[in-house]
Amino acid sequence: MAKPFSAKVVTANDLLEGDVIYQTADGWTRDLAQAEVLTDEADADIRLIDASQQHSRVVGAYLADIANINGTPSPVHFREDFRATGPSNYRHGKQETQQDV
Amino acid sequence: MYNYSEFDTAFLAERNAQFRAQVERRISGALTEDEFKPLRLMNGLYLQLHAYMLRVAIPYGTLNSAQMNVLADIADKWDKGYGHFTTRQNIQYNWPKLRDVPDMLDALASVGMHAIQTSGNTIRNVTADHFAGAAADEIADPRPVAELIRQWSTDHPEFQFLPRKFKVAVTGSENDRAVIRAHDIGLRIVEQNGERGFEVIVGGGLGRTPMIGKVLRSFLPQADLLPYLEAIVSVYNLLGRRDNKYKARIKITVHENGLDDIRARVEERFALIRPQFQGVDQQMLRKIEADFAAPAFKSAPLDSYTQAYGADPLFRSWADTNLSNHRADGYAIVSISIKAHGQTPGDATSDQMRVMADLAKTYGHDELRISHEQNVILPHVHRSDLPNVHAALRAAGLATANIGLISDIIACPGMDYCALATARSIPIAQDIATHFDALKLEHDIGPLKIKISGCINACGHHHVGHIGILGLDRAGVENYQITLGGDGAADAQIGERAGPGFAADEVIPAIERIVMAYLDLRSDRLETFLQTYRRLGLAPFKAALYPQAQVNAA
Numbered sequence: 021m022a023k024p025f026s027a028k029v030v031t032a033n034d035l036l037e038g039d040v041i042y043q044t045a046d047g048w049t050r051d052l053a054q055a056e057v058l059t060d061e062a063d064a065d066i067r068l069i070d071a072s073q074q075h076s077r078v079v080g081a082y083l084a085d086i087a088n089i090n091g092t093p094s095p096v097h098f099r100e101d102f103r104a105t106g107p108s109n110y111r112h113g114k115q116e117t118q119q120d121v
Numbered sequence: 122m123y124n125y126s127e128f129d130t131a132f133l134a135e136r137n138a139q140f141r142a143q144v145e146r147r148i149s150g151a152l153t154e155d156e157f158k159p160l161r162l163m164n165g166l167y168l169q170l171h172a173y174m175l176r177v178a179i180p181y182g183t184l185n186s187a188q189m190n191v192l193a194d195i196a197d198k199w200d201k202g203y204g205h206f207t208t209r210q211n212i213q214y215n216w217p218k219l220r221d222v223p224d225m226l227d228a229l230a231s232v233g234m235h236a237i238q239t240s241g242n243t244i245r246n247v248t249a250d251h252f253a254g255a256a257a258d259e260i261a262d263p264r265p266v267a268e269l270i271r272q273w274s275t276d277h278p279e280f281q282f283l284p285r286k287f288k289v290a291v292t293g294s295e296n297d298r299a300v301i302r303a304h305d306i307g308l309r310i311v312e313q314n315g316e317r318g319f320e321v322i323v324g325g326g327l328g329r330t331p332m333i334g335k336v337l338r339s340f341l342p343q344a345d346l347l348p349y350l351e352a353i354v355s356v357y358n359l360l361g362r363r364d365n366k367y368k369a370r371i372k373i374t375v376h377e378n379g380l381d382d383i384r385a386r387v388e389e390r391f392a393l394i395r396p397q398f399q400g401v402d403q404q405m406l407r408k409i410e411a412d413f414a415a416p417a418f419k420s421a422p423l424d425s426y427t428q429a430y431g432a433d434p435l436f437r438s439w440a441d442t443n444l445s446n447h448r449a450d451g452y453a454i455v456s457i458s459i460k461a462h463g464q465t466p467g468d469a470t471s472d473q474m475r476v477m478a479d480l481a482k483t484y485g486h487d488e489l490r491i492s493h494e495q496n497v498i499l500p501h502v503h504r505s506d507l508p509n510v511h512a513a514l515r516a517a518g519l520a521t522a523n524i525g526l527i528s529d530i531i532a533c534p535g536m537d538y539c540a541l542a543t544a545r546s547i548p549i550a551q552d553i554a555t556h557f558d559a560l561k562l563e564h565d566i567g568p569l570k571i572k573i574s575g576c577i578n579a580c581g582h583h584h585v586g587h588i589g590i591l592g593l594d595r596a597g598v599e600n601y602q603i604t605l606g607g608d609g610a611a612d613a614q615i616g617e618r619a620g621p622g623f624a625a626d627e628v629i630p631a632i633e634r635i636v637m638a639y640l641d642l643r644s645d646r647l648e649t650f651l652q653t654y655r656r657l658g659l660a661p662f663k664a665a666l667y668p669q670a671q672v673n674a675a
């Protein structure tokens with residue numbers, strides 16, 4: 021039996037800024053919470069191909085596993101958690117502009 | 122100071138203009154990432170986890186105040202006001218924007234610097250002791266020989282397609298500070314019956330399959346150096362495996378064929394090519410040596426030093442820990458710790474860089490070095506100037522007295538920055554330093570090198586840490602493997618794995634158990650951690666590290 025498909029987002033680095041971005045239904049966002057959640061494998065593959073062809077916008081697109089909590093994606097693996105936040109030794113990267121919670 | 126002229130001004134300008142055009146074409150979409158990637162890597166530009174990273178070359182880790190000031194300016198203008206000094210004796214910027222990189226490269230070129238990375242399977246950067254030309258214990262400055270090798274190997278037609286990259290390190294001293302036993306070839310300048318020559322070590326390397334280099338020749342006369350090196354590289358060129366990237370380094374060639382077989386082949390080849398070397402190389406060496414001539418050392422009374430040493434406990438503690446003996450009378454080598462407790466190992470702010478540049482200019486014959494232990498060195502400071510130097514360093518938060526101690530930790534960027542990482546390194550280093558600083562045990566513990574890598578590539582040299590820490594991903598959780606008894610110095614050794622790994626929050630208590638066991642086990646205060654470990658072996662440390670296992674076994 022095939023493994024059940026776990027929810028994913030398409031993520032990459034921004035060509036100009038280098039920072040982590042996520043695909044939305046009609047573009048890209050820097051905020052994982054705004055990313056489009058992909059729950060269908062065939063759909064995910066198509067979205068990835070679409071992302072990978074955007075040479076002048078993104079670098080290194082891939083599918084990342086996420087936990088789909090009421091439609092809001094959150095990281096599963098710690099690497100994706102760091103990518104979504106920034107480094108832990110300074111408040112640099114995404115967390116620089118994010119609100120404290 | 123030697124004017125390092127690998128690339129002249131015109132070449133750098135042309136190269137930068139070329140890269141600027143490539144960046145434009147990448148941004149316009151004319152170049153795909155697959156096409157652009159090799160171009161950017163050649164120019165020192167990497168894409169990490171959160172941003173681009175620019176790696177600036179600092180040959181022999183040597184730079185002057187003008188260069189350090191430009192590094193500070195770049196940090197302010199195009200990065201976040203700091204830079205990261207690495208174990209490769211270079212500096213990395215963690216936050217450049219693609220569009221800005223050509224301007225950063227132009228700024229570097231204004232002081233003769235660049236980010237060009239030697240790449241490909243050739244003889245790569247030749248490295249040397251960071252105390253070169255200053256250390257009291259050195260027979261000769263190793264940099265001229267390193268530079269001779271670099272000039273000879275660059276564009277050497279026979280060696281452009283080696284099985285794998287090839288790294289050479291040279292030291293001029295018994296106390297190896299250049300980790301020569303972890304290089305493809307390590308050279309140590311030695312003297313035998315009044316004649317100068319080299320001990321030649323081959324087949325060292327860290328990474329996936331760590332190996333300590335082995336002595337191929339215990340004494341090689343100085344004039345035989347290049348033909349002998351050529352013999353080694355050509356034997357490797359023939360025998361080295363090209364079928365498997367992980368088995369292609371010379372360490373595997375030596376391991377698989379045996380040292381004696383390699384030696385016989387090298388000697389045979391050497392006898393054949395030796396006559397072709399007619400002494401031109403030795404003339405080149407003389408010329409390079411003249412370029413590396415020592416600065417004009419001064420003589421001055423030492424009263425101010427003696428006075429401060431007697432009166433100021435902070436100065437005394439710093440002097441005891443951070444100074445090394447200089448070969449010139451009245452001088453000292455200053456190691457500036459870039460390891461303030463709780464800070465990121467190797468990170469210096471732009472202001473700190475400027476302070477260090479000023480100190481080098483005012484008191485240090487305008488010379489700075491970057492050590493592979495991620496500290497900055499003022500190689501030539503007269504002792505009478507040390508109180509002033511110390512005061513300025515203190516004001517800049519750079520006077521931490523911890524060189525060689527438990528908080529002088531090497532840590533690679535790990536998963537806080539590096540895209541290849543399997544776990545973080547920096548927070549582990551920060552926590553260890555803060556923890557032992559709070560315990561006020563650091564000076565009592567004495568010399569102890571902790572080295573941390575965030576993946577098996579071993580950029581943090583964990584295999585040769587007295588305590589090595591390797592961060593891994595175990596089923597989606599950061600996990601840290603501890604090795605003990607490693608050593609990168611003269612009696613180099615790969616550390617032994619202590620046992621199962623630890624979760625991130627178990628690492629500090631684990632390190633504490635090891636250290637407490639050492640304090641308990643050492644024969645007296647003078648026996649260092651490494652000496653105790655060598656005397657007693659892994660067992661008592663393992664028992665301390667895994668108390669539960671003891672209980673279960675009982």
Ligand code: HEM
Nearest residue numbers: 207208209303326327328532533534538539541578579580
């Ligand atoms: C952050 C981006 C970095 C990446 C992607 C990276 C990648 C690598 C890789 C793949 C290797 C293994 C090469 C091989 O054996 O074929 C390596 C080796 C090495 N790296 Fe890094 N590295 C990075 C940063 C650093 C930093 C910051 C340092 C210094 C603190 C460093 C120091 C070294 C050293 C000394 C080696 C050689 C280890 C040996 O003896 O084999 N690297 N690096």
Ligand code: SF4
Nearest residue numbers: 533539542575576580
């Ligand atoms: S050891 Fe691994 S994690 Fe650390 S810098 Fe090297 S490649 Fe990155």
